[in-house]
Amino acid sequence: MGIRAIVYGVGRVNCIATRLMIEKGIEIVGAVNRSGTKIGKDLGELSGMSQLGVSVSDDPAHILSTPADIAVIAIYDDLQRMFPIYKQCLEAGVNVVTVGAHASYPWRLEPTLSQQLDDIARTHGVTISGSGNQDFFIVHLGALMSGVCHRIDRIVHRSLTDVNNFGSETAGIAYVGQSVDCFQTKANNQTPSVYTTFWDNIAAALELTVVDVVQTVEPIVTTTPRICRSLNRTIKPGFLIGIRQRLEVFTKENVRMTGENSLWVCDTEEEEYKDWEIMGEPSFKIRVTGLATGFTTASQCVNRIPHIIKAPPGYITIDKLPKLTYRQRLTI
Amino acid sequence: MGIRAIVYGVGRVNCIATRLMIEKGIEIVGAVNRSGTKIGKDLGELSGMSQLGVSVSDDPAHILSTPADIAVIAIYDDLQRMFPIYKQCLEAGVNVVTVGAHASYPWRLEPTLSQQLDDIARTHGVTISGSGNQDFFIVHLGALMSGVCHRIDRIVHRSLTDVNNFGSETAGIAYVGQSVDCFQTKANNQTPSVYTTFWDNIAAALELTVVDVVQTVEPIVTTTPRICRSLNRTIKPGFLIGIRQRLEVFTKENVRMTGENSLWVCDTEEEEYKDWEIMGEPSFKIRVTGLATGFTTASQCVNRIPHIIKAPPGYITIDKLPKLTYRQRLTI
The missing domain is CATH 3.30.360 (Dihydrodipicolinate Reductase; domain 2)
Structure with a gap:
């Protein structure tokens, strides 16, 4: 089955991730960024590709109303600033993979926020995980x-x-x-x-x-x-x-x-x-x-997508996910 | 729960494996070798340790009548010579881990023998797997x-x-x-x-x-x-x-x-x-x-033991087993 993704944060890592997802057969159904010059531009063109027909929006609620399997998030590392964004995606019933470093294993640094995200994810039957380089x-x-x-x-x-x-x-x-x-x-x-x-x-x-x-x-x-x-x-x-x-x-x-x-x-x-x-x-x-650390941050995050969609609901850290090995196509 | 192992083939690799198992809390309930000077000697002494009270036997049928969870086998690499030994262990209801190289993934080289071992293992509710360096x-x-x-x-x-x-x-x-x-x-x-x-x-x-x-x-x-x-x-x-x-x-x-x-x-x-x-x-x-290839052949084989005992019955190759990570004690 094909995968539908939302790109959340249109920076260097997610512009690479965009191309990798397209080339692996993942459909990109929306793109979100903070207000600024990228809004309204085509995600494909921002990623150095031809037009994808996906224009970057600063309205996450609108984009998250589109049916999607996963949000690929690359913004900040700390959980405090990222918490409302993760929460909003999970509450929309969208799985989350993020390159935010502290999301890789948040339980010790941020036990309360981690527990809240785990609860929200379980309630909505979706998974959040942090991957990357x-x-x-x-x-x-x-x-x-x-x-x-x-x-x-x-x-x-x-x-x-x-x-x-x-x-x-x-x-x-x-x-x-x-x-x-x-x-x-x-x-x-x-x-x-x-x-x-x-x-x-x-x-x-x-x-x-x-x-x-x-x-x-x-x-x-x-x-x-x-x-x-x-x-x-x-x-x-x-x-x-x-x-x-x-x-x-x-x-x-x-x-x-x-x-x-x-x-x-x-x-x-x-x-x-x-x-x-x-x-x-x-x-x-x-x-x-x-x-090539920038590239491999994006590639591992993208390659993890099927595992995260298929994982049990909740906050599932990568140490609990299956072995990550190469696949020619990314499907579920 | 503690693990009971049989050492099958008392050569260099299994003498290292013997010490590692003892130090990790695995009980050794028997040792088998081909006829020769090692028969009747104490496995511990042959492994450079103090006496274990396990004397090496050339009668596998007798040793395999002792209740045991797994046989740790280090003899030959090819499946043809090893087949009767694996078969005998599995038929005795004992799981098998072997360092025999071709046992690591035997399906392409020896499809018929692999299928037979898979069938025998399933029939007896046990698992065979090849690990090592x-x-x-x-x-x-x-x-x-x-x-x-x-x-x-x-x-x-x-x-x-x-x-x-x-x-x-x-x-x-x-x-x-x-x-x-x-x-x-x-x-x-x-x-x-x-x-x-x-x-x-x-x-x-x-x-x-x-x-x-x-x-x-x-x-x-x-x-x-x-x-x-x-x-x-x-x-x-x-x-x-x-x-x-x-x-x-x-x-x-x-x-x-x-x-x-x-x-x-x-x-x-x-x-x-x-x-x-x-x-x-x-x-x-x-x-x-x-x-230190000789040592790491034994250590990985020993560290895999709990996964193999807990795996579903059949011929389960290491690519299908869980991630192998360090444990202070080896238990099931």
């Missing part, structure tokens, strides 16, 4: 490499992600273009890292209980001018091109997990990577290279 | 990296495995110590590679139909004396220390899969690796290092 490269790579082990002392993940593969929202998260003083002031009140909940997914897959996550963040300052495509401007020497975040995850079972995630505007010769190291019996390492 | 490092790494992709042209896997991590059976498969003439004669009648069926697992996970597998094998000859621990002797210059196998897997859906597996007696500075490259949209690479 973490699906294979973090959650399932980390979780499944653990299945090799007889004993685990520590799991370490290190990554370098190029801000240029994302839009201005991500540049903001990485403090790109800001001064060190400005960073220091804000860093005292930093919000939880976008990587935080991915460790919750892994802990859930391993049946471990997270007792504490300690987050530190370090500014990365450029000494030479660096072009930031996300902001379409050059960052001057002495200003931030990004950050290195460190997460220390403590579990009740004494399996330690450490994340060291560099997120900056890469130089032309820098290559994105994701490294994993598991220490225990046995210890081994995995390195992923040749990444 | 391929579980994460080949089948699930290959299958799950595909889930990132929008389009796949080709999946390539390259590996180097040290024969020294295995026993004499593996040294035989790699022609270790044989002359080039002897290799050439036998290579004309080569049996299917131990890696063949792992591609069948991956194809099944991706819902692809394998139409042909073309296998070639190249001798690797040493120019200096090399010590082979598996055979406990030195290989002289001019003789084989192993082989490089190449598998070209053709599918109906035109997704090509290529395996290039080097299996030889490694020099001290050579490091085992498993490389993956996926070519399509997107393309990316994964490298696994720090491997």
Whole structure:
């Protein structure tokens, strides 16, 4: 059976997702964005394709009155700002897949809002789940490499992600273009890292209980001018091109997990990577290279769609969904 | 609930598996081996542990009359020689996990024997499955990296495995110590590679139909004396220390899969690796290092035990089993 999708948030990730869905046989029945210059434009043209006959609307209630199987949402990472949007989609009887990072496993950071979304989804017989680049490269790579082990002392993940593969929202998260003083002031009140909940997914897959996550963040300052495509401007020497975040995850079972995630505007010769190291019996390492993080955020989110539509109602995190493998067509 | 296991084949892999099972809370209720010097010895002592009170027997019928949940089998790779052993265990109402490579996905190579085992297992309400080092490092790494992709042209896997991590059976498969003439004669009648069926697992996970597998094998000859621990002797210059196998897997859906597996007696500075490259949209690479293949064959086989006991009756290949993740204890 064919799938009908609504594109919610017409930014860089969802413009890629639009093409991928069309090419995989998914019908796009509506597109929503906040007010601005994109309203009224054709989603296909905004996505670098020919006209799709879907014009971008700033009236979600109207678009959600169209029969649809799923809303593909790419806006903010935090659950607080996203909650009303998820709620509105679920109440319209539309399943939700979102690339919002904190939606990947919201139960620890936002237990009340998570429970509310779970209740609303169950009431309306639909499912909400968060996918994106973490699906294979973090959650399932980390979780499944653990299945090799007889004993685990520590799991370490290190990554370098190029801000240029994302839009201005991500540049903001990485403090790109800001001064060190400005960073220091804000860093005292930093919000939880976008990587935080991915460790919750892994802990859930391993049946471990997270007792504490300690987050530190370090500014990365450029000494030479660096072009930031996300902001379409050059960052001057002495200003931030990004950050290195460190997460220390403590579990009740004494399996330690450490994340060291560099997120900056890469130089032309820098290559994105994701490294994993598991220490225990046995210890081994995995390195992923040749990444195109912006693209793979969209592709995994799109590939997950059939699983989410078919999942039981409620808030179902990706650690509970089936193995995600390649399909030539996406159908239900 | 606790698990009771029978160790079937007391070689290098199952001696490791014995310790891992004991440390994870699995009770070992019997051990079987072919006639020879190990018969009557204590399984614990043979496994480098203290006495377990389980003496190795060459009477499988007697051992299989003991109530047990699963037989952990590590003997040969091909299904033809293993068939009577699997059959006997299943008919005794005992689930089977085996590291026999061709058991990983036997349906294409041995459709008749596979169907018979499936029927016998269903009749007796038990499950047979093949696991081992391929579980994460080949089948699930290959299958799950595909889930990132929008389009796949080709999946390539390259590996180097040290024969020294295995026993004499593996040294035989790699022609270790044989002359080039002897290799050439036998290579004309080569049996299917131990890696063949792992591609069948991956194809099944991706819902692809394998139409042909073309296998070639190249001798690797040493120019200096090399010590082979598996055979406990030195290989002289001019003789084989192993082989490089190449598998070209053709599918109906035109997704090509290529395996290039080097299996030889490694020099001290050579490091085992498993490389993956996926070519399509997107393309990316994964490298696994720090491997201890002998150990991880046993550990994944042991970690799979609860899934196999809980699986529906029949021949259930690992691509159909749940995600394998770390557990502190193995129970059902």
